[in-house]
Every structure is written in C-alpha cells, then in structure tokens.
Amino acid sequence: MLDWESIFATRSSRMRASEIRELLKLLDRPDIISFAGGIPDPALFPDAEFKAAYADIFSGPSVGAALQYSVSEGYLPLREWLVGEMAKIGIPCEAENILITSGSQQALDYLGKLFLSPNDTALVTWPTYLGALQAFNAYEPNYDQLTPGGNRTPAAYQETAAKGGGRVKFAYLSADFSNPTGETVTRTQREALIDMADEMDIAIIEDGAYQSLRFNGDAIPPILALEIARKGAINETRTIYSGSFSKTLAPGLRVGFVVAAMPVIRKLVLMKQAADLHSSTINQMAICHVAERGFDQQVDKIRSVYSQRRDAMLKALETHMPDGVSWTRPEGGMFVWLTLPVGMEGAALLAKSLVTAKVAFVPGKAFFADGSGANTLRVSFSCANETMIEEGISRLANLIRGEILAKVA
Template structure:
C-alpha cells in the first residue's frame, strides 16, 4: 500500500485537524450552553427574501445563465451593487477592482497563494483570525507579530526576515470587531499599519468581514479608503479589502468579495480560473437579488438582535466574573474576549466547563501564531438569547471563581 506521507507535498504537514474543532463537534448536545460557535443565528437569515430570489431567478429569462458556467471575475450586477456599497465607505473603485469569491475565506486562501512562497513572512496580530492562519499555512510562511497599532521597528525587522531567507509579503488584520477579540483598530492604528506597509514595501490585507455589524460608536474608515484618499486612486494602493455576505445575508451560499487595485485583481481572476473556474452563478444572482432589495433592512435586523445579546453578555460578565479577569467591550460583531489571570489555561477550563457547568467556548491559544495566549477564551454572543446568556455567564463566573480560588 502507498505510504501517502511520502508523496504528499511538504505543505501537507501544516494541515492538521484542530483539536478544538474536534472537541467542539462533541458539543452539539442540547443541554450544553455554547458560546463557542461564532456562526450567525439562522433564525435571523432573510429566508423569505432568498426564497423569492431563487423563485424569481428560476422563473425568469436568466434561468439558463443561472445554471451555466460564468466568468471568473464574478456576476457583474453583484459587482456593480458592491461598487455602490464600497463608495459609501470611501472606497471609490470600478467593477474591475471587485472580484467575487466563494466566501471571504477563499479570498484569504487566494491571497496566501498569490503572495506566499515557502519561508516568506506574514505579519499578523497576536491573536488573529484562526481561519486566516489556516489559509496561509498551506503556503508555508513564517509569521511575525503585527501589534494592534501596527508598530514595529522595520529596519531590524527586515534584517531578521532576510536572515531567515524569507521576505515579508503582507500585514493581515481584521479591522472591525475582530474575531476573536471583538476589538476595532482605531483611526491612528490604521494609519500606522499603512505607514509600516510603506516602509516594508508590503501589501496590507484588510479583513472587513464584520464591518457592517457596528451597533454603536463611530465608524472608522477602512484602511483602503484612507489609502485611496492619500494616493488619489485605487490603482495606486497596496491595501486589499476582503468582504463577506456570511455575517449579513447568509454563509451557506458562499459569496464574498475582494476589492483591490486592478493588478492584484487580474492575478486573482487567473488564479480562480485555474482553481474552481468561478463561484456559483445562481448564488451570486440570489445574493444580488436579496442585497439590492433589502440589505440595509436585513443588517438593521441583525444588529438589533446581536447588540441586545452583547449587552446581556457584558452585563452578565460584570455581574458574575471575579476580580482579576477582564474582557473587551466590542462595538459590534459577534465576540467578546476574556483575559484570565496569567497561568490560567483556557483549554483546561473548557474541559472542566463542559463537564462541570455544561457550557462551552473557544480557548484562546488557537488564535496565536506562536501558540501563546493560553489565558484567554473567546465567547460568541450571536446565537444565544438573553436568558441563556445570563445563565451561561453565571456558570462561567462560578467556574472561573472556583478555579481562581483553587489556584490561589
């Protein structure tokens, strides 16, 4: 029998099952209160709108086109709608700057593929979106730390990278209510990331998956919009913006988008032609149909529900979590990030949480490229109602308190 490990590519060594993901699979029991998920609440999907969209498409003159192969760039009316949305947040561009992908996860995979040769360096936050690390891992990079404010010491940094034989290629960051922290990079931080990218002469990948889900506070302009304002046009920029319909309309259709200067978009289109030809034609049409008729109303509905849940979770955390713990106060999104005392281990805590308190969350370590961050946990408030949140956080507070007493 063939010894597969002998013929797999070297990159396959970095494709490993996540222990956490395997553990969480076991949690789909109704008596567990789970804050682990990080997925949108299906009760809030615009199901009637999608039903009407598929019915219209399948009854209309475009039915043949909906079922047929289509162009790798993406469905033009959807890209035209996105051009209007992008303009509203300061990203003036043409449809030739907008590329449709099968979810923004695919955008991250393609960007890793476009930029990373083995040994190249990707700058990421500690912690960062786990899915980005997984996507980039396939291209065998090194990681180095991008601080939340973009600060680094480029000269010494470049020496280190050169000594390792690689070259920094991009800084990746999630800018609004990031997964896992819920934090937003402020205006100054965004400018500093751009400055760093200029100094290092690298690209910026701006993951804006949660951007529409701001509940309160003041919107911060996208890095790409700052750069367009500085440079005078999108084709002069180094920032690549990744958007998603998964958190606003529905993830099951797998539709997201990338906005960038046309040199990058042209390469991504060639890459997609070779990798999966194009994203589902009918789903792109359905997204365009629903977005054009009710995107803002749908976003308002989700924000109302999620912000009430965030409020409930923050209130419960204040009530039940012991001294010595802290947490973020996100202005949107789906996540709150808890910092436990030094020495605490989120993975150990999860094992006890499941058995003793029947609650679940994600231990923080998985989000760190260097494997640090054990004393953090991620909570998602997107899929639980307020009463469940109250009960779940009460249990979490009880467990953390008793663990801290035991450790003292």
C-alpha cells in the same frame, strides 16, 4: 499499506484541524450552552427573501445563465451593486476592481498563495483570525507579530524576516470588531500601518468580514478608504479589502469578494480559473436579488438583535466574573475576548466546562501564531439569547472562580 505521509507535500504538515469547526458540533447538544461558534443566528436569515429570489430566477429568462458556467470575475450585477456599497464607505472603485469568491475564506487562501513563498513572513496580530492562519499555513510562511502603531520599526521587521530566510510580504488584520477579540483598530493605527507598508513595500490585507456590524461608536473608514484618500485612486493602493455576505445575509451560499487594485485582481482571477472556474452563479444571483431589495434593512435587523446580546453578555460578565478575569468591550461584531489569570489554561478549562458547567467556548491559544495565549478564550454572543447568556456566563464564572480558589489553596 501505502505510506501516504511520505508522498504528501511538505506543506501538508502545517495543516491543522480547526478547533472551532470541531466545537460547532456541540451546537446540536441540547445540554450545552454554546458560546463557541462565531456564526450568525439562523433565525435572523432573510429566508423568505431568498425563497422569493430563487423563485424569480427559476421562473424568469435568466435561469439558463444561472445554471450555466460563468465568468471567473463574478456576476456583473452583483459586482456593480458592490461598487455602490464600497462608495458608501469611502472606497470608490469599478466592477473591474472586484472579484467574487466562494466565501472570504477562499479569498484568504488565494492571497496566501499569491504572496507567500516558503519562509516569507506574514505580519499578523497576536491573536488573529484562526481561518487566516489556516489559509496561510499551507504556503509555509513565518509569522511575526503585527502591532499597528506600535514600536516595531520596518527595519526590525525586515531584519527578522531575512533571518527566517525570506522577506515580509503583507500585513493581515481585521480592523473592525476583529475575530477573535472584538477589538477595533483606531484611525491613527490604520494611518500608521499604511505608512509602514509604504516604507516596507508590502501589501495590507484588510479583513472586513464584520465591518457592517457596528452597534455604537463612530465609524472609522476602512484602511483601503484611507489609502485611496491619500493616493487618489484604488489602482494606486496596496491595501486589499476582503469582504463577505456570510455575516449579513447567509453563510451557506458561500459568497465573498475582494476589492483591490487591478494588478491584484488580474492575478486572483487566474487563480480562480485554476481552482473552481467561478463561484456558484445561481447563489451570486440570489445574493444580488436579496441585497438590492433589502440589504440595509437586513443589517439593521441583525445589528439590533446582536447589540442587545452583546449588552447582555457584558452585563453578565460584569455581574458574575471573579477578580482576575478581564475582557474586551466591543462596539460591534460577534465576540468578546477573555483573559484568565496567568497559569490558567483555556483548553483545560473547556474540558472541565463541557463536563460540569455544560458551557462551550473557544480556547484562545489557537488564535496565536506562536502558540501563546493559553490563558485566553473567546465567547460569541451571536447565537445565544439573553437567558442563555445570563445562565451560561454565570456557570462559566462559577467554574473559573472554583479554579482560582483551588490554585490559591
């Protein structure tokens, strides 16, 4: 038999299966209440609007272009629509500053490829988005803990990176309602991060996947918007904004985008040409049709539903969780992050929960680049109604209470 492992590239050893993707399979089990998938509720998809959009495309003169090869940068009308949307959140730019990608996950892969040589350092939060770690891992980086506005100095980061055999290349974070914690980076922390990146001469990768899903509280300008306000123009900035239509319109079409200075976009276009030539033209056109005709109304709809589910989950946690368990209180997004008593492991708890409580969640350890965080877990409220949330959190709380009592005994 051929020894495949001996001829795989060394980077393949850092590729790991996604615990979340595996847990999504549980969504089809009727006996499981799942808080595992950080996915939008399909009942809220604008399916009628997409049906009309595809019908218009196939019945109109643009059908040939929709089914043909296209430019790597992306469908121009969609990029022009995004220019207007970016302006609304304080990011003035041109269509040339935008690249359409096959979901924001492809953007993260490209950015890892663009910046990371083996042993370079990526600064990421502890915890951070698991998909970002998976994307970056292939390029064999080291990781260091990003603490926006914290006590670590640029010199300390650079010294640690040098000891690891490379240099710091970027700081990655989700600034609004992050996956997995649901927490938001303050304006002061965002400003401090720009200061640090300027001093270290590194990029900032701002993951804006949940930026539209604010339920309450005052909106904070994106990091890219703050940097443009300082420096006068997007082409003078070092922040790279990654966005997606997956959480607002539909994830199955795989349409994301990057907004950045022209030198970055030019390099990403070359990667796009080498990887898949361009994202699906017809899907970009359909996204554009639906976005132009009702993006704000769609966002208002999902905000209304998700905010009610967020409130139901926070209420259920307050009602049922035993002492010793704490959780975040997000102002938007899809997630709540729980911290269990020290010594209790989320992975072991999940194994018991699937058998006894019949509740699924994501153990938190997978979100930590250093393998810590064993006593944490992520629950998502996006696909569970209020009845499921009340019942599921009650069952989970009872299981946790029993584990706490067993340790005391």
